Amino acid sequence: MNLGGTQILLDPGPGSLVYAIKHKCEPPQLSAIILSHKHLDHSVDINVMIEAMTDGGWKPRGCLFAPSDAFNNGAVIFPYLQKYPQKVELLEEGKQYSVGGVEFSTPVKHIHQVETYGFVFRTPTHKFSWITDTRVFNDLASHYKAELVIINVLSLESRLPVDHLSLRDAELIIKEIRPKMAVLTHFGLTMWPVKPWEIESKVSEDTGVRVIAARDGMKLDLDEVT
Numbered sequence: 001m002n003l004g005g006t007q008i009l010l011d012p013g014p015g016s017l018v019y020a021i022k023h024k025c026e027p028p029q030l031s032a033i034i035l036s037h038k039h040l041d042h043s044v045d046i047n048v049m050i051e052a053m054t055d056g057g058w059k060p061r062g063c064l065f066a067p068s069d070a071f072n073n074g075a076v077i078f079p080y081l082q083k084y085p086q087k088v089e090l091l092e093e094g095k096q097y098s099v100g101g102v103e104f105s106t107p108v109k110h111i112h113q114v115e116t117y118g119f120v121f122r123t124p125t126h127k128f129s130w131i132t133d134t135r136v137f138n139d140l141a142s143h144y145k146a147e148l149v150i151i152n153v154l155s156l157e158s159r160l161p162v163d164h165l166s167l168r169d170a171e172l173i174i175k176e177i178r179p180k181m182a183v184l185t186h187f188g189l190t191m192w193p194v195k196p197w198e199i200e201s202k203v204s205e206d207t208g209v210r211v212i213a214a215r216d217g218m219k220l221d222l223d224e225v226t
């Protein structure tokens, strides 16, 4: 994300460094790396990106935000890299954080196999939320009211006991929040056969909200969220 010049990387999954370079995002320009939770599809490149942000530790800079279990008991962040960022902060339920001119909060602990948080980001001009991996639970939507909501959607239908949101869950959340726009991302294998980009218009019709299925390399200008 580039929010008024503050560049933030959320969840450095597989290939983060390669994709960053491909899309002309310079890791040494990053102000922060945020990890929602330590599952590999979100965290596998976090050590690589900490090195890239700090020039291999030679230029301590930037902030790192992650849940405590990413640092201990099956840590995914190597101890020797934890001194490279200028600031390391633990994510906790109900806390507020800031980096550059951007504020964000982690309103509620998610129901997922490991410690997981979603985010509400605030800039001087915009407010948007990101509902990361979680099982649906009471009041989930109420924590993420914003003009733009990004939702991690794994599957078409609920596949209990998987602790993830389905497309049906996402539709209910969108109907409750009623944002100006919703973006669906994090598609699992059962979503690909239905071609997420082909169901955008149906989901938009069903919810009454403009819904976009994220693509690799897609750019979204917050000023266009109207």
Ligand SMILES: [Zn+2]
Pocket: 037, 039, 112, 133
């Ligand atoms: Zn996960």
